[in-house]
Amino acid sequence: MFQLGKTIISEDLIEKEFVCNLGACKGECCIAGEAGAPLEEEEVQILKDIYKDVKPFLRPEGIAAIEKQSTHIETEKGDLETPLVDGAECAYVTFTDKGIASCGIEDAYNAGKVSFRKPISCHLYPVRVQNYSSFSAVNYHKWPICDDACVLGKELQVPVYKFVKDALIRKFGEKWYDELEKVVLTIKKSVQK
Structure with a gap:
């Protein structure tokens, strides 16, 4: 987990992959x-x-x-x-x-x-936001009915946060999303070392 402003974000948004596969589900x-x-x-x-x-x-x-x-x-x-x-x-x-x-x-x-x-x-799914008094938790929701979406996301190499980019911007704003992308780059660089 990491913090971005008043949000606590699960690293699953970066590490998991997801693209809706409506033909399957x-x-x-x-x-x-x-x-x-x-x-x-x-x-x-x-x-x-x-x-x-x-x-x-x-x-x-x-x-x-x-x-x-x-x-x-x-x-x-x-x-x-x-x-x-x-x-x-x-x-x-x-x-x-x-x-x-x-x-x-x-x-x-x-x-x-x-x-x-x-x-x-609905727009954010598979991301769920839980609001608390001083912060919001931003988590990936794993649901077996979306297994085909996980397979397609892995195939296309689309992390969850990119799949729901428009919805995250709608919820938290463009600046927040830009900061999220900077954090993702920092995390990826530290993993590559």
Whole structure:
């Protein structure tokens, strides 16, 4: 682990390799699990504000889940998440004609209907950020359904931090990412000695 500003970063972001392989996993990360996508507080209002523009991109099951539960839910622990369809996939999930999970929010973004791409937790995946009072922990989340992404990342030699570059910049800023790259170079040089 190393510190960068108010973040503590796992070296797995540098050492592990990852590139989503949607042809292999079919977007299982949007379907599997027991909870919706984690949301940040400011994203709750954004989802409420953009719902009418995102709704045409969603499946009927997703619309029904959102209209029953709201555009977000709050768990018993106070965590904010996207709602699920019958306790399964995220309510915002759509599927391509090849059966690959997509995101209705991102579909609306790509169509120019909204300026919000998708929740930052989704954009950052497989990186997870845990906020504490004085710092944020930035970790790589290993999930067996992403084994094919690890294989492809190794094949293409793409470290996790480069795979999620845009999302890290969106979350922490360009300056933070530039500093991260400097730290990576320093670590690589010290390993080569």
